[in-house]
Amino acid sequence: MAESKITKRSEDYSRWYTDVIAAAELADYAPVKGCMIIRPNGYAIWEKMQQALDRMFKETGHQNAYFPLFIPESFLQKEAEHVQGFAPEVAVVTHAGGSKLDEPLIIRPTSETIIWNTYRNWIQSYRDLPLLLNQWCNVVRWEMRTRLFLRTTEFLWQEGHTAHATYEDAEEEALRILGIYRRFSEDYIALPVIEGLKTETEKFAGAHHTYSIEAMMGDGKALQAGTSHHLGQNFAKAFDVTFQTEKGNREYVYATSWGLTTRMIGALVMAHGDDNGIVIPPRLATTQVVVVPIFRKPEERERVIQAVENFTAPFSGAGIGFKIDVRDQYSPGWKFNDWEKRGVPLRIEVGPKDLEKNQVVLARRDNGQKSPASQEDLAQTVLNTLETIQKSLFERARDFRDKHSYRIDDYSKFNEILDREGGFLWSHWCGSGECEERVKDDTKATIRNIPMHSEAEEGKCIKCGSRSERRVIFARAY
Amino acid sequence: MAESKITKRSEDYSRWYTDVIAAAELADYAPVKGCMIIRPNGYAIWEKMQQALDRMFKETGHQNAYFPLFIPESFLQKEAEHVQGFAPEVAVVTHAGGSKLDEPLIIRPTSETIIWNTYRNWIQSYRDLPLLLNQWCNVVRWEMRTRLFLRTTEFLWQEGHTAHATYEDAEEEALRILGIYRRFSEDYIALPVIEGLKTETEKFAGAHHTYSIEAMMGDGKALQAGTSHHLGQNFAKAFDVTFQTEKGNREYVYATSWGLTTRMIGALVMAHGDDNGIVIPPRLATTQVVVVPIFRKPEERERVIQAVENFTAPFSGAGIGFKIDVRDQYSPGWKFNDWEKRGVPLRIEVGPKDLEKNQVVLARRDNGQKSPASQEDLAQTVLNTLETIQKSLFERARDFRDKHSYRIDDYSKFNEILDREGGFLWSHWCGSGECEERVKDDTKATIRNIPMHSEAEEGKCIKCGSRSERRVIFARAY
Numbered sequence: 001m002a003e004s005k006i007t008k009r010s011e012d013y014s015r016w017y018t019d020v021i022a023a024a025e026l027a028d029y030a031p032v033k034g035c036m037i038i039r040p041n042g043y044a045i046w047e048k049m050q051q052a053l054d055r056m057f058k059e060t061g062h063q064n065a066y067f068p069l070f071i072p073e074s075f076l077q078k079e080a081e082h083v084q085g086f087a088p089e090v091a092v093v094t095h096a097g098g099s100k101l102d103e104p105l106i107i108r109p110t111s112e113t114i115i116w117n118t119y120r121n122w123i124q125s126y127r128d129l130p131l132l133l134n135q136w137c138n139v140v141r142w143e144m145r146t147r148l149f150l151r152t153t154e155f156l157w158q159e160g161h162t163a164h165a166t167y168e169d170a171e172e173e174a175l176r177i178l179g180i181y182r183r184f185s186e187d188y189i190a191l192p193v194i195e196g197l198k199t200e201t202e203k204f205a206g207a208h209h210t211y212s213i214e215a216m217m218g219d220g221k222a223l224q225a226g227t228s229h230h231l232g233q234n235f236a237k238a239f240d241v242t243f244q245t246e247k248g249n250r251e252y253v254y255a256t257s258w259g260l261t262t263r264m265i266g267a268l269v270m271a272h273g274d275d276n277g278i279v280i281p282p283r284l285a286t287t288q289v290v291v292v293p294i295f296r297k298p299e300e301r302e303r304v305i306q307a308v309e310n311f312t313a314p315f316s317g318a319g320i321g322f323k324i325d326v327r328d329q330y331s332p333g334w335k336f337n338d339w340e341k342r343g344v345p346l347r348i349e350v351g352p353k354d355l356e357k358n359q360v361v362l363a364r365r366d367n368g369q370k371s372p373a374s375q376e377d378l379a380q381t382v383l384n385t386l387e388t389i390q391k392s393l394f395e396r397a398r399d400f401r402d403k404h405s406y407r408i409d410d411y412s413k414f415n416e417i418l419d420r421e422g423g424f425l426w427s428h429w430c431g432s433g434e435c436e437e438r439v440k441d442d443t444k445a446t447i448r449n450i451p452m453h454s455e456a457e458e459g460k461c462i463k464c465g466s467r468s469e470r471r472v473i474f475a476r477a478y
Numbered sequence: 479m480a481e482s483k484i485t486k487r488s489e490d491y492s493r494w495y496t497d498v499i500a501a502a503e504l505a506d507y508a509p510v511k512g513c514m515i516i517r518p519n520g521y522a523i524w525e526k527m528q529q530a531l532d533r534m535f536k537e538t539g540h541q542n543a544y545f546p547l548f549i550p551e552s553f554l555q556k557e558a559e560h561v562q563g564f565a566p567e568v569a570v571v572t573h574a575g576g577s578k579l580d581e582p583l584i585i586r587p588t589s590e591t592i593i594w595n596t597y598r599n600w601i602q603s604y605r606d607l608p609l610l611l612n613q614w615c616n617v618v619r620w621e622m623r624t625r626l627f628l629r630t631t632e633f634l635w636q637e638g639h640t641a642h643a644t645y646e647d648a649e650e651e652a653l654r655i656l657g658i659y660r661r662f663s664e665d666y667i668a669l670p671v672i673e674g675l676k677t678e679t680e681k682f683a684g685a686h687h688t689y690s691i692e693a694m695m696g697d698g699k700a701l702q703a704g705t706s707h708h709l710g711q712n713f714a715k716a717f718d719v720t721f722q723t724e725k726g727n728r729e730y731v732y733a734t735s736w737g738l739t740t741r742m743i744g745a746l747v748m749a750h751g752d753d754n755g756i757v758i759p760p761r762l763a764t765t766q767v768v769v770v771p772i773f774r775k776p777e778e779r780e781r782v783i784q785a786v787e788n789f790t791a792p793f794s795g796a797g798i799g800f801k802i803d804v805r806d807q808y809s810p811g812w813k814f815n816d817w818e819k820r821g822v823p824l825r826i827e828v829g830p831k832d833l834e835k836n837q838v839v840l841a842r843r844d845n846g847q848k849s850p851a852s853q854e855d856l857a858q859t860v861l862n863t864l865e866t867i868q869k870s871l872f873e874r875a876r877d878f879r880d881k882h883s884y885r886i887d888d889y890s891k892f893n894e895i896l897d898r899e900g901g902f903l904w905s906h907w908c909g910s911g912e913c914e915e916r917v918k919d920d921t922k923a924t925i926r927n928i929p930m931h932s933e934a935e936e937g938k939c940i941k942c943g944s945r946s947e948r949r950v951i952f953a954r955a956y
Contacts, residue, residue, distance in 0.1 A: 028596065028599070030545070030546040030548075030592070030596075031550055031553075031592070031595060032546055032548045032549075032550060032583060035546035035547075035548055036546070037543070037544070037545050037546065037596055038543055038544035039543055040541035040542065040543050040611065043541075043542050043543050043544055044541070044542070046544075047542065063518035063521075063522070064518065064521050064522070064525060065515070065516060065517055065518050065521050066515070066516040066521055066524075066634065067508070067515050068508040068510055068513040068514070068515065068632055069513075069585075069616055069618065069632050070508075070510045070513055070569075070631075070632065071510075072509055072510060075509075088575065088576055089575055090574070090575075091548075091571045091573070091574035091575075091583075092571060092572065092573040092574065093569045093570060093571050093572075093585070094570065094571075094572045094573065095569070095570040095572065095582075096568070096569035096570065096620040097566065097567055097568075097569075097620030097621075097622070098566055098620075104573075105510060105569075107547075107571070107585075114508070114509070117509060118506065118508075118515055121506070133518065137616070138547055138615070138616065140547065142574040142575030142576075143575075144575070153548075154546055154547050154548065156544065
């Protein structure tokens with residue numbers, strides 16, 4: 001295996017990102033432009049993410065299903081905004097089984113159309129509502145500029161599609177999911193996010209309105225980490241999905257949809273990684289702990305390995321994912337480096353001198369701190385340390401974000417900060433798409449969202465000076 | 479919800495199958511010909527299957543990864559047999575992002591080509607071997623005649639792809655997986671299977687040889703339930719994947735691949751279903767138990783529900799998946815029928831008279847037996863009963879298969895039995911593709927496999943009378 005060198009983060013952030021992914025063996029580019037191969041180390045993170053999210057979806061009454069990859073081209077046309085948003089980036093199957101197809105099929109870029117075409121058959125009465133489905137699948141959007149995990153032609157995601165009797169029920173669902181996304185980001189990825197409303201320009205093509213969670217990456221840029229859409233009755237009208245109300249009227253059904261993708265692996269890399277590589281938050285790490293036995297002489301080897309086997313014996317039962325690195329062809333130092341670049345949150349070093357003191361040395365991946373720990377009750381110490389690391393990663397990311405968040409009321413200052421360090425600029429905005437567009441043209445910054453939990457505050461639009469009622473978040477984004 | 483009537487199994491097996499799937503809400507046909515929508519009840523079975531298999535793969539050292547949906551058309555051409563087998567049934571993307579593609583992309587019908595093109599970069603030395611990967615994904619094969627779960631244009635599956643230093647290592651892997659498939663079928667689907675070698679005609683396009691597990695359905699027809707292929711060095715040669723041996727030579731890598739698909743849901747339906755609908759083996763049921771409280775007067779309702787809450791309190795902790803059906807608008811009889819057609823393995827009925835005796839009534843889905851059980855320690859009784867049901871389903875399917883298995887040495891008898899009842903015909907075969915083909919033309923029966931655990935026995939080919947060394951299984955198959 002070739003030694004992989006990681007470019008310093010401060011030197012070239014973009015190359016650092018690529019190098020970290022290569023060093024940790026998370027993903028490769030595929031022979032088809034813009035597609036990626038998710039390697040076992042990357043896929044293991046996705047599996048942990050799936051498990052956590054899937055559990056939260058099921059706890060809130062959602063069920064999984066599977067809808068087809070292929071969508072008749074005509075379906076896309078049925079919702080006017082939707083087709084405008086997605087038609088330019090679809091992949092089209094024109095031939096199959098050796099013949100030209102009568103109607104071309106598009107590969108799903110998202111599944112609202114095929115699902116709402118199906119819901120017409122499934123929903124008749126208010127008794128059939130709410131319908132709360134989710135699917136885990138691949139989707140395809142033909143992107144020109146791609147980057148591993150962050151923007152790829154094919155990606156994996158979950159897409160939820162729910163149907164409700166009233167606007168209020170759909171709104172509650174859209175917000176419930178936004179809350180799940182926030183908790184998932186914060187509790188698992190250790191990534192603080194800001195919940196808010198997307199502007200009209202930035203909302204999902206076909207939505208009534210869109211909510212998002214927005215996170216800050218290690219270079220000060222923003223990343224949209226998940227979106228939850230209130231679709232109103234748009235898709236029900238496009239696919240003629242009505243239901244009989246309790247009072248006996250027929251009404252169109254209200255809808256939500258929401259998705260979170262493999263780009264979150266990229267977010268994890270950029271939020272926590274350092275010059276030594278990726279750092280995986282303990283709750284998403286399959287290997288949470290690596291044990292590196294240290295010895296020089298053969299007779300030491302046996303004693304050390306024996307001790308390792310003793311103190312790791314309770315680990316599995318305690319739910320700790322761990323590996324013991326007994327590869328004789330590598331030095332301890334080489335192993336330290338190897339596991340660091342793979343992001344294993346905690347390393348346990350143990351040598352003959354530690355045995356004398358009945359201790360081990362714990363080395364934290366997040367901050368490099370080393371500290372001795374007793375071999376007694378080590379499983380509990382390890383669990384506590386993993387929780388501490390999980391919490392520290394979150395706090396460090398939150399502190400970083402707060403340090404790079406600014407209340408800006410001056411447009412030249414706005415530009416200056418963006419150029420210098422990126423960051424989140426909390427500025428006033430009058431609400432016009434025109435100002436939004438002009439700021440983007442001037443600075444490449446977009447409105448990430450209109451935060452939901454910020455206080456109302458009178459002010460003047462950063463661009464035009466008109467009256468504004470609250471600050472929004474401007475940032476350059478992935 | 480429309481009442482769905484199930485055709486009697488004895489009347490029209492094929493319609494019965496379709497009706498059972500509709501009644502249990504397992505799947506629907508999609509608007510695109512041959513594609514299916516897997517509904518929540520069907521997908522829940524698939525999730526349970528995935529969990530069981532995935533655990534077995536991981537316990538034997540396999541990791542999951544994800545390779546792209548799109549394969550450059552030229553890749554398929556590189557292995558001569560492979561292209562012959564798959565080219566006629568691929569779906570082709572010719573346009574994407576608004577332009578015609580330079581090279582058409584096929585939607586993976588299986589991933590050997592894209593994976594072995596990647597392995598060329600990942601495998602250099604014997605130290606990189608074995609490489610044991612699996613992926614869960616969708617694949618597309620353009621089929622003319624489709625049937626829900628059994629044969630659909632798009633289906634879900636897992637495909638394992640492993641790389642080994644020697645022929646023997648690959649052989650061991652192919653057989654290890656065959657064993658996992660067998661245990662999975664028997665222990666989870668409660669479906670007895672016969673392990674064996676496919677004939678040259680029936681092996682995977684590109685394999686050195688193929689193993690399969692074969693099961694008998696309720697109409698006496700065979701169903702291939704899983705295949706494990708020893709690919710020899712075929713794909714390594716096609717994609718130039720070599721490794722440095724311990725001695726320093728360069729050699730081509732040996733390969734296996736293996737897959738199991740959503741057709742197993744169809745197998746489950748056909749193996750255990752009856753005139754009342756599907757029967758889900760307890761280990762694959764999300765809802766293993768449904769509790770139907772019975773009462774006439776409002777004051778009874780409260781007492782019964784209270785008792786139900788008491789005796790079900792320990793269920794979750796005991797790992798029992800259960801539901802309490804408190805829908806007031808339906809009668810107990812209607813509910814019994816509703817849960818029967820959904821295949822819930824065990825029903826608990828409880829009414830005021832049961833309360834007096836501190837008991838409930840257990841009704842088994844597999845055989846309709848009802849028996850009283852004490853409310854004391856009911857969780858344990860339920861667990862035991864679920865195990866009994868799991869075992870009984872297996873035994874019933876095995877007895878059915880054995881009853882419809884025949885040692886046949888006479889060709890007119892062979893035809894007669896096939897026409898009368900299907901079944902597995904253990905007959906002698908000389909080994910020639912010509913005899914195999916002629917039997918198929920005469921009778922529509924194919925050689926399912928050459929069983930591995932049957933004894934050698936001298937005999938004469940059922941078709942040509944030439945010398946034969948063992949019996950093989952002939953059957954009509956799905």
